[in-house]
Amino acid sequence: MRPRLRDLTELVRAPAALTVPGDVLAGAAAAGRRPDLSTAVLAASSVCLYWAGMALNDWADRDLDAVERPERPIPSGRVAAPVALGTAVALTTASLGLAAAADGRRALGVAVPLAATVWAYDLWAKPRPVGPAVMAAARGLDVLLGARAGRTRSALPAAATVAGHILAVTALSRAEVTGAQPWLPRTTLAATTAVAAATALGARPARRNGTGRLHRLGVVGGLLAYGATAGRTQAEAVADPSPGTVRRAVGAGILGLIPLQAALTAGAGALRSALPLAAAFPLARALSRRVSPT
Incomplete structure (x- = not known):
C-alpha cells in the first residue's frame, strides 16, 4: 500500500522545514552575500536534507517508536520502513x-x-552522549552552507550561535518521553539566555542610508520573539519538568530558531532577508499544531 501524502508529510515533519532556510540566510548575511537565486537553491538543498534526516530518524528509531510512540507513521503501519529509508x-x-x-x-x-x-x-550518535553535539555541528554546518567562497570564516560566529541553540534543544529533547531532572531545563534556559546575549552583542547593523536603526529594531524584535517562544517554555519546564511540558519546550525551541535566525540576519545588516523569516514564524507555529515538529 502506497503511503498517503499526509503520512509522508508527518514522516519528514514537513512544516518544521520552515526553520531551515534561515540557517542559509544567516550564513549568507554574515558573509556579506546578497540573497539571489543560488542562495534560494542552497536553502532548498538544506530543506531536502532536513527532511531526509527526519525520515532517517524514524527509520532508525522504528523499534523504539513501536514502544514509546506507536502513533508515528512507521510503527502505525502508515509508512513502510523501506519507503522511509528510500525517502x-x-x-x-x-x-x-x-x-x-x-x-x-x-x-x-x-x-x-x-x-x-x-x-x-x-x-549512530543520537542515543550516545555525543548526540547533541553532533546535531549542533550539523546545524552549524548548515549556516556555513550559505557563506560565499572565501568568506566562510565570517559566518563562524552565526554558525556557533545557531549550534549553541540546537545543542540546548537537542539535550532537552532526550527527556521528552521520561521527563527531565530539574537541572536540565535550567541548563538549557541558561544556554538560551547566553545565545540571545551573544546575538545582541554580535549585531553589527549597517549605518548607511539611516537603516541602522531599522536593523537594530529587527534584532530586538527577533530576540523578543525568541525569548517568548524558546525561553518562556523552557522556564515552564524548570517549574514542571514532566514529559508533556518538556515536549512543548522542545517543540517551541525548534520553532524559536526562526526568530533567532531573523535576529542574526538583521544584525548582519540584511534586513530584507530577515523580513521573510519574521513572516514565516507565525506560519510555522500554526502548522506545528497540525504536524508536530518533534
Whole structure:
C-alpha cells in the first residue's frame, strides 16, 4: 500500500522545514552575500536534507517508536520502513545535487560533510552522549552552507550561535518521553539566555542610508520573539519538568530558531532577508499544531 501524502508529510515533519532556510540566510548575511537565486537553491538543498534526516530518524528509531510512540507513521503501519529509508536516500541525493547546482565545489565542500553528519547522528550518535553535539555541528554546518567562497570564516560566529541553540534543544529533547531532572531545563534556559546575549552583542547593523536603526529594531524584535517562544517554555519546564511540558519546550525551541535566525540576519545588516523569516514564524507555529515538529 502506497503511503498517503499526509503520512509522508508527518514522516519528514514537513512544516518544521520552515526553520531551515534561515540557517542559509544567516550564513549568507554574515558573509556579506546578497540573497539571489543560488542562495534560494542552497536553502532548498538544506530543506531536502532536513527532511531526509527526519525520515532517517524514524527509520532508525522504528523499534523504539513501536514502544514509546506507536502513533508515528512507521510503527502505525502508515509508512513502510523501506519507503522511509528510500525517502531519506532520495532526499539526501536531491540535497547534494541542489548544492552542486547552486555553488559547485564550494557548496559541496560543506554539503557533503553536512549530509554525513546528519546520517551519523541518526544512525549512530543520537542515543550516545555525543548526540547533541553532533546535531549542533550539523546545524552549524548548515549556516556555513550559505557563506560565499572565501568568506566562510565570517559566518563562524552565526554558525556557533545557531549550534549553541540546537545543542540546548537537542539535550532537552532526550527527556521528552521520561521527563527531565530539574537541572536540565535550567541548563538549557541558561544556554538560551547566553545565545540571545551573544546575538545582541554580535549585531553589527549597517549605518548607511539611516537603516541602522531599522536593523537594530529587527534584532530586538527577533530576540523578543525568541525569548517568548524558546525561553518562556523552557522556564515552564524548570517549574514542571514532566514529559508533556518538556515536549512543548522542545517543540517551541525548534520553532524559536526562526526568530533567532531573523535576529542574526538583521544584525548582519540584511534586513530584507530577515523580513521573510519574521513572516514565516507565525506560519510555522500554526502548522506545528497540525504536524508536530518533534
